Amino acid sequence: MDLNYSDRHKALQDKVRAFIDANKHEAPSLANVRKKPDRATLAWQHKLLRYGYVGRTVPRQYGGFGAEPDVLESAIISQEFTGAGISGGITNQGISMLVPTLLEVGTEKQRVRWIAPTLQGEIIWCQGYSEPGAGSDLASLKTHAHVDGDDFVINGQKIWTSSAHFADMIFILVRTEPDAPKHRGISYLLVPMDSEGIEVRPLKTMTGQSTFNEVFFTDVRVATDQIVMDRGDGWKVANTTLKYERLLLGDPNKMLNRFHRIVKMMEDTRIGGRRLMDMPEYRDRLLRLQGEVMASKYHGMRLLTEADKGEESGVKRLIVKYFGTVLAHKLSALAVDVMGEAGLAYDLSGLGTEDASLWNSDYMYDIGLIIGGGSSQIQKNIISERGLGMPREPRAEPQKAQKTMER
Amino acid sequence: MDLNYSDRHKALQDKVRAFIDANKHEAPSLANVRKKPDRATLAWQHKLLRYGYVGRTVPRQYGGFGAEPDVLESAIISQEFTGAGISGGITNQGISMLVPTLLEVGTEKQRVRWIAPTLQGEIIWCQGYSEPGAGSDLASLKTHAHVDGDDFVINGQKIWTSSAHFADMIFILVRTEPDAPKHRGISYLLVPMDSEGIEVRPLKTMTGQSTFNEVFFTDVRVATDQIVMDRGDGWKVANTTLKYERLLLGDPNKMLNRFHRIVKMMEDTRIGGRRLMDMPEYRDRLLRLQGEVMASKYHGMRLLTEADKGEESGVKRLIVKYFGTVLAHKLSALAVDVMGEAGLAYDLSGLGTEDASLWNSDYMYDIGLIIGGGSSQIQKNIISERGLGMPREPRAEPQKAQKTMER
Amino acid sequence: MDFGLSDEQRQLSDILGNYLADQLPIDELRAVADQGTGFSDDLWQGLVELGLPGLLIPEEHGGSGLGILDAAVVAEALGYGAAPAPYVASMVMAPLALLRSGDDAQQAAWLPRIAAGEVRLGLGFEILSGGTRAGDIALKDGKLSGEFSGILDGGAATHVLLYLADGWAVIVDTNTDTAELHSATTIDGTRPLTTVTLTDANVEFLDAANDPVAAAQSVLDAGRVMLAADTLGAGQRMLDDAITYAADRVQFDRPIASFQAVKHMCADVVSALEPCRALVWYAAYAQDAVPDEARVAACHAKAHLAEVGRDVARTTTEVHGGMGFTDLLGLHLWFKRIGFDRQVLGGPEHCRHEAAVAQGWAVE
């Protein structure tokens, strides 16, 4: 057990801190990282690329920094930028998912064409996986494409597509082989978002915001060479991509930071003249959560260590999404509760505080996080089957694409 | 809404109270109701029968009191005896389950032969349903009987058989038609416990007590006319029996009485010099449970009313076992917790109090109740499928007896 | 013994339920919620025609003279429909306040106008307003000044009825320069929370009660029972929707309702929610018929429904998966309604503490 970084990692941490100190005046607002990048954002991105704080392990020939993969280095870089409240670069699924996927299964031509512009923020990607009828059961997706001359012609609908309203490209799963078994009839295509026949509609959620979209495809044409791997390999490609998503380790301090915000609020706020921290019922709930938050933090450090050593974390990794999202929701629930009526405020006029509005938004968004990216029920299936080796349920019917898919 | 009894029911309540007052000196100890009845117990049983406080709705020709069924009357009688801490008669599954079953599906000969002696406490019954390998999936039972001359010959094992160590008779489910579908291969037999080849072994549970038994059958012979309904009808008969078990409504005040015991303890006990009720964390838990206890009580009154009116209570009835057993366990958990180290005591020597020992026993026994008679998981299947009309799971295999059953 | 609703109460529930199902389709509801006033003129007129404002008002004053259990039946139906209508304060608490603390003349002046739907009173308790600052309401020469927040049903109120910290009730006309109303956007678009800023405002005192604090508490308790009933209705709606959605939604070639995990979520919800119905009924009935238990029952109904409601709201949303998180089905309107009910007139910890005090288990 050693909670300190090695000299090498300590040196990197110092270097990142120095970089942030020296350059933070140039950093774009954090609010901009999920928008179409402006000039300042692009300049910041290019600088981060040069220093290796973005695209760190991407080979130099594809526009990256060419460093050896090192989990702790990545974690340190991410923690330092987050901790300082400074943008760590453009965040989109092109950088986090498509780039590693192309590195693993793309052709040389595809790597050369897409990776560098993606890292540089010149191409923003969105992800077209989920559909209204294919959520937990993603492989039942119905958006389909048939070949017409040199093109695929795509029809269907995707949902939960964040960034679609400003993305340049979408990587998308479509059914191209309607007669093949469910998982083997899917292809993975790269499609320009300005193609004729694509319509993006904002998707409003319970928080009132529209951070997601629905994307409709009507006879959208894309050249047949815009495919990654072969026809019918899409499920395999997507799982490569998902693997990288799963590899992204959360910041072990994330829950702790959230917890400290509640502590501060409970220490500073009086409701009906009484300090929130002095109400034993609330305080005991706070302390219960502190125990969970500490467990979450040290579990995260344990996972980082294992990843650093190249060990398989198995069930330890698989539980993170489930317990993490539920814990986040418990934290926001406490925050909302302790504010009483003042905690109902959902704008900043009159009643309530900024805290109330933000925590309420979190309280609802956290439910979205519990559901999204594999609901708790799916997570528990994964944990028990892949993590604990428990048997699958008997299948309802043989695994094949349904007729309705072929309309 | 009317919380008062009608004049007729009030009159019954007065009558029962007067009876208890006048006769309680004759009542046997409550500790004896689940033992082999002694002379005092039998005398009390006969008196209760005469007054109609036992066998109330059983027709006179079978030794009962011959009253019209009336749910509130039964509830009042039960509550008065329980409330006064006085035995309401011998408790065994012969009286609660077999008698109503014989009344519904028994032959005239069976009714005449078994019902009166059972009510009078001359024949004590135990129930042979569950097996080590057939719990939730009761219909997969493997104890079997074949016909040899005028006898069934029974081999196999039953478990969870309370009273078996002193019972005179057992009503038992055995597989008699190995080639029939699972649910249609079972017969319901009435077997003397002194038959050669029956061995009773006490079954110790986590509480340390042995209130249950295992019963082993080795070539046990019973005459073929000792069957209720026909061969293969056993599952139907058992469901008649279970219907009566399910009809037994709990006392709405049961949880409330338990709750009041905790209140008293928390008001009277000091740990480390501090009154338990003055510890806000414990008090808030107590109050949370008070809300649940009140909901449970009024829900029970609602069910009584519906039963009294002959209405079907549907899901309202189906949830009772699940939430009731879980609530009981939450109450005993609080009781154990508030006593701290003193709450660990499990005998009455030295450390701790009678309370500690009793609550600890309850804390464990309550888990048995959550599991027994259909675990929480089975209860939730029943609630969602029968109560909420949700579809069953697809079956793993066609429903039939397995080969292993026919050894 | 007859623990349950009368035929008339079932009818009342059915009529109102059918009315809301017909007259308040989800698009209409969403449109009203987006405004955030908690008020729709059409709906209001409909409820007036159904006689709701006069429910608790004696017949001599133009009402139907029903009891608090009847009012709870209505609250449950309104919660089931997430009806954006001033009910808890305007139709239940304010009439009760006048009946408990108004003199004959005040009752004769106010109650018929409330019953007729001509005046709508918002209502607030200074002591529960949840303000993060210390209260600053001052009474000087019979005029009231200061800021008073946490007012229920203030979105389209003609007057507000305020309980001051000492238990006295006053009515303020909102249509004057001395009273300025601001309704904040809360999570629940169907019912706002309102702040009134008073500057030497004329007030009408309701001071005919022998025990003003007890009178104020009984009004508060009735309001809490209504909020509990509202949560009950909203929770039942979310459960019904979840069961329907799960039956229709197919994943892995099966309706998700056939998955044990989904079934057990629904079983957990109904097992927690259904006993709440009896608790709410009893608490409502006790307000009129069992005075000794009225306080404790009201506190527990409010607190217990708040806790169960939260779990119900989250679980049923999860059953809906991603669709539950979108605005597409409008399910979140009920989720937020339950969240609102939880926090106003005292959160669950607060209510439980009051129940403890009422039973002598804690000091105030």
Next chain:
Amino acid sequence: MDFGLSDEQRQLSDILGNYLADQLPIDELRAVADQGTGFSDDLWQGLVELGLPGLLIPEEHGGSGLGILDAAVVAEALGYGAAPAPYVASMVMAPLALLRSGDDAQQAAWLPRIAAGEVRLGLGFEILSGGTRAGDIALKDGKLSGEFSGILDGGAATHVLLYLADGWAVIVDTNTDTAELHSATTIDGTRPLTTVTLTDANVEFLDAANDPVAAAQSVLDAGRVMLAADTLGAGQRMLDDAITYAADRVQFDRPIASFQAVKHMCADVVSALEPCRALVWYAAYAQDAVPDEARVAACHAKAHLAEVGRDVARTTTEVHGGMGFTDLLGLHLWFKRIGFDRQVLGGPEHCRHEAAVAQGWAVE
């Protein structure tokens, strides 16, 4: 950074785990538990041979001079095996008490004998004894009288080490007429709780600590971490058993492990339990290496494991169905072990309150 166990710690865990799996079959364990002394001579000798009593004792006094994280690894393995052995008090807290508060002569006198397995100290804190009467321990002319309850590892102790209410520690020889031990049957047969009745007993004071209260607290904290680790091990065992049982048990023509409900119960258990491992490790490590966080971490490890442990114990018992409720599999020995760990040295509410005090969020 290297958050995890060293190879040596893994080895220690494996060796002890294998030893217990071999030497403590369920029948043997049940037999010892039925006696209720928490002591088996064979097992004790085995643990002495493995060097456990000297784990924390410096090499100069015949021990191996390891740290509290090593001790926690051992505690987890003992919990996994439900080992009926005096460990938490005899092998961890008592040596630490001597190291923190004993002078050189006392250390030289006691520690080698502890390391050799010749003396076994029970240990108790007057302030946490959980007695329902006010404490009645009196010190007069250097002799101690009164009843002292809640002593850990007192079942076969040669001496007891008592922390008096003011933080002073004393050692009492139990083999005299002036000290009478009574070990009560608790729910956990593998570890009793003992009461000692003293009548003008001679005591040896450990009074070399500069800050006796801080020294006492650090011993208490270490004990709490050990109990947390014990629960972790016991919980892991129950989960492992549940998974195995569910895979073997067939109902409705399927192993019950293939039912979603059963799978999700196990998923809930592992999701709660596995992060506890990191918390326990950290709390143990902090006792030696992060003094500023040692108290809070120990309190939270104890409290959090108590809460998680309870859920784990109940859920895994439920997975076993009726068999979990019988004595046939002996599963209840772990259930009870977890229940014992929860209550001794301060229940979870108590520990959380101490954590709040330590962080300035509450007053004592």
